[in-house]
Amino acid sequence: MQAPPSVRCLREAHGHVFQHGRSLGxxxxxxxxxxxxxxxxxxxxxxxxxxxxxxxxxxxxxxxxxxxxxxxxxxxxxxxxxxxxxxxxxxxxxxxxxxxxxxxxxxxxxxxxxxxxxxxxxxxxxxxxxxxxxxxxxxxxxxxxxxxxMPEPDESERTSLLRAATHDLEHVHAFREVHDMKAQPWLGPALAELDDAGELRASYHLWPLMEDLEASHASCARWSRERVRLAGGKIFVDGTLNSRTAWMLAPYADGPPEHPAGMAMMSPGAIEDAVRLCDALGLPLAAHAIGDGAVRAVLDAIERVRPRTPGFRIEHCELIDPADVPRFAELSVTASVQPCHLLPDMEALRAGVPDRLGRVLPIRELLDSGARVIFGSDVPIVRPHPGDSIQAGVHRRREGMNASAAIAPEQAISEDEAWACFDAGA
Ligand SMILES: [Zn+2]
CATH class of the missing domain: 3.10.310.70 (Diaminopimelate Epimerase; Chain A, domain 1)
Incomplete structure (x- = not known):
């Protein structure tokens, strides 16, 4: 599926560029x-x-x-x-x-x-x-x-893997803006080198982990370019749905006894510290939060701090409690979601949260509430085809499935709305 001409700047808002290069091989x-x-x-x-x-x-x-x-x-x-x-x-x-x-x-x-x-x-x-x-x-x-x-790729192999990844994202998938959501400290300088050689067509926004953020901030004057820039810090507030470690407000139907409602990977105080540290550097924070409990914890921390820097984001947001939906717009928090994951996860969602399927990726409600919603894939976890997220956002089920199989069909959005979430020029 090709992006329509109305999309001026196709954006992959959540990817892992170097891992994508490794995965391609x-x-x-x-x-x-x-x-x-x-x-x-x-x-x-x-x-x-x-x-x-x-x-x-x-x-x-x-x-x-x-x-x-x-x-x-x-x-x-x-x-x-x-x-x-x-x-x-x-x-x-x-x-x-x-x-x-x-x-x-x-x-x-x-x-x-x-x-x-x-x-x-x-x-x-x-x-x-x-x-x-x-x-x-x-x-x-x-x-x-x-x-x-395992043996790590050496520097020259690293460059060729990066080149493979940027080529695939820019030439096969036509992205013009790519956000790397766990940027290694060496990634900025390595991409700057490719850019200086005239090899980049897209711009790369780098979000290193908090432990690397201050060093990246200190060094970025040397490697920042028009196409390569430090965008913010990244934290992990919970785990994943598949491993039942996403932090939920209520227990999973099939959760393990050790963590029936998932796992909090950070305390409220630690999330708040990350919000403050980013804001002090004049950079936003992107928080990995898949479960509705993790989403609420991040919104709570942002509400307590009220950062002055724009662009704070929550990554994934697979479940959101109804009470928290309006808080995205109120607090100017961007919902960075990957609808494409709905397609392979339908069975796991039915098994894990059968009582709350209506809360899965509530994109209709987010848009109606005035929240900024951006789409990505989390490549290389899945392929970076925007068409997969268009399918999931519009139809809420895999292609060829009966309409009755859709997950939370009331959260469906139009194809135009879905493409707009991929458009950095919108
Ligand atoms: Zn990711």
Missing amino acids: MIDASSFDGGDALLAAFRERAAGVRTDGAAPLLLGDKARPEAWARTPGGGKWPTLEGFDRATAGAAALCWCFDYHQLFANSAALALAGIDQHTPDPVGGRIERDADGRPTGVLLEKAALMLWHA
């Missing part, structure tokens, strides 16, 4: 229907890798094992032995679509030093078989522990 597991397809793709990739001395690292992402049948080994992913055979000694791993779970082979586990004696890290889990040996499936902090032990 990974095996795309989104269309696989089970573990056998995954093994076949890794077998083919392993066979194509040159054995030039450097141990190759085989990567995949976008897997949705929760939709697969169980394998003879007992789990949704293939067995570790099967994965090892397919990858012929190379270290290999495949991320789940939401980057909160991964499946690693024995060579990758060994590189990270994970074996039957490794305890689960705080906030993570190493899945084990009946004998206590890792199965290769790692969740949350355990997945990150392995990921951070």
